[in-house]
Amino acid sequence: MKAKLFRTGCACLTLSILTACGGGGGSTSTGSIAPTTATPTNSPTASVVGVVRDMNGTPVAGVRVSSQGNLTETDSNGRYQIAVAANNNTRLITFSKAAYAQQFATHDQTLSTGATGYANATLLPVTATINFDPKIANNLTVSGSTASVQLGAGALAREGGGAAAGQARVEITLIDPSADASRMPGNYTASVSGELQQIESFGAMQVNFSDTEGRKLNLVAGQTATLRIPAVARSGVVFPATIPLFYFNESSGRWVEEGSARLKGSAPNQYYEGNVAHFSTWNSDIAYETTYVSGCVQDAQGKPLVTTAIQGNGIDYTGSSLTFSDTAGKFKLALKKSANSNISIFNEAPRKFELATTVKTGNTELQLPTCIVLGSITPTVSNTPNPSTTPTPTPTTTATTVASYAGTYSGSYNGAESGTWTINIANNGAITGSGFSNTYTLSFTITGNVAAGGAVSINAAGNAGASIFTGNINSSSGAISGAWRYTTSTVNQGNFTGQRN
Structure with a gap:
């Protein structure tokens, strides 16, 4: 196949x-x-x-x-x-x-x-809706996925008390934060040993039960269920053999650690399996060590942007963080240690975040060399081994020639499959992003680069397949177009087009 x-x-x-x-x-x-x-x-x-x-x-x-x-x-x-x-x-x-x-x-x-x-x-639409008899044992599976919920006979009851009435209904939502970190509930903060920590996700799953009268159901006290959460991660990330489980507390808005799960299956169909005592949104996560990136934000006229949101998103990890600038436009953002992250600032008019810079952190705090200006992309910045040395933009041989292509692009593709995609191009030509296959209702991640003449090479990959997009960008109009093919094929399967936002 x-x-x-x-x-x-x-x-x-x-x-x-x-x-x-x-x-x-x-x-x-x-x-x-x-x-x-x-x-x-x-x-x-x-x-x-x-x-x-x-x-x-x-x-x-x-x-x-x-x-x-x-x-x-x-x-x-x-x-x-x-x-x-x-x-x-x-x-x-x-x-x-x-x-x-x-x-x-x-x-x-x-x-x-x-x-x-x-x-x-x-x-996003619910992944699967299943009707079943709660009086018997059930293994509720999601077609085309390793995801499942295994229940014992009579394991469910109404949350307010009383037995489930008639047939039960479950809505299962699978969450792939590696394709888009912002799909997760909350803001990637967890209550760990009484303190808030940032967490990195390897896949999540929301499970909601109800009976024929529409009453919400949950596990009977003392009962457990077995969840299988598809394992997902950014390209090149190794899945931990065991991982803590976190549930989303719908009162506090925080993730709370409870139990653990083991990695099972074989690539590309691996999953985390663990037991839970109640239903909510469950997340296979790891709390990670953070360091800080300090900087300032301003508008095109050099005026400080006050109480403006600054967001960090992992490139080689699946996590996100948020902070706000002070009255002088200064900020201090927590990011994962020794990792690559994008930093974006909030554009109030369309109410969205705009890619501002890409940073590589080490074990010490990183100070951005210049203020971030809303609407412009700054070069990649790396931490230095010597914390007393002011960090400087990472040198690149193509930064001066590919910078004209920097920005956020979105578009669509068609042919053997059809769908949509969004990418960010940094000043050094590096491409990151995500997309969605309307044909198979599945997401994918994007990496690649643009050369000095505007030639684009993009790798798009999911756990069960990958494709290559090649084309060109017009630096003046911001239009991008080309063809795509499966990596297993030597002929093109379709075309893609897009535009700089």
Whole structure:
């Protein structure tokens, strides 16, 4: 059987969360944003606004948004606004709509009275819905995946007490954060031994049960179930033989360690298997050691960007972190030690993060040599063995000639398969990104490079197949086009096109 183009072993669903804050700590105009249906009373209030999109980037209307007892819905443009308590630095925002997995944004920022914060979300469809008899033992599997939930006879009951009524229903959502780190609930922070730590994911899975009356079900006290979570990671990362399991606490908005799982199966169909005592979103994770990158952010006129969000995303690890600039535009961002990461800053107008620079950390704090300017990409920066030496941009022989292609591009491909893709091109020509196969409802990761003349070479890979994209970029128009083929084939399977955003 011919390998699928970008099969990853898990068709994902959940929302991607991008949280950030408004500039200057003041109110931000929200235009036609849907009104909040309830507001806190007798206490100072702030607002959180954002845009909810589907996996193709299309705004999603009618999404229920809730936080701190307040409710609203997204409008026809996928936008929402919701009132939250001011002077509270942590809040949980929940996004819900039928046929989509519920998602949570953990918004960690102190908002003063009248200030505005941001939390965007991307909704993805539920991977599998299965009806079954809960009175007997069941092995609930996801077609085309190693994922499963193994239940004993009579293992489920209503969360409020009482037996399940009639048939049971399960919605299983597989999460592949290696394709897009922002698909995970929360913000990659876990409560470990009473302290918050950053975590790196190797795959996650959301499981929700209900009975014929729509009542939520969970495991009976004393019962356990066996989960198989497809193992996913960035290219070249070795899977740990055993790994801690974390569940997402829907009250605190944090991941909580509970139990462990073992790596089983054989490549490319490996999975983590472990026992759980309740259902939530379960994540196979490792808490990692962090170091810090310090710097400053400013606009094109050199003015400091105040209380602006700065986000770090792993390149050779699957994790994300977030911080905010101070009144002088300075920031200090936690990243994984001895790893490669992208740093992005929040562009308030379209409410999205823009790639700003790529850094390689060591074991000591890294100071960026210049301020990051919104809307421009700075060269790759590496840590140095001597912490007393000011880091300098990593020298490259092509930086001056390929920098004109730097930016974020998005587009589509067709032929034997069809789908969408998004890439970032750094000043040194390095390409990273992700895509989605509409044909097989699966995600894939992208790496590659662009040469001085605009020739593009892209490797796109999932756990069960890989492909090569070759083409060219027009530096003036920002248009990109070419052909793609399976790595196992010598002939092209289709074409791709795209445009610099």
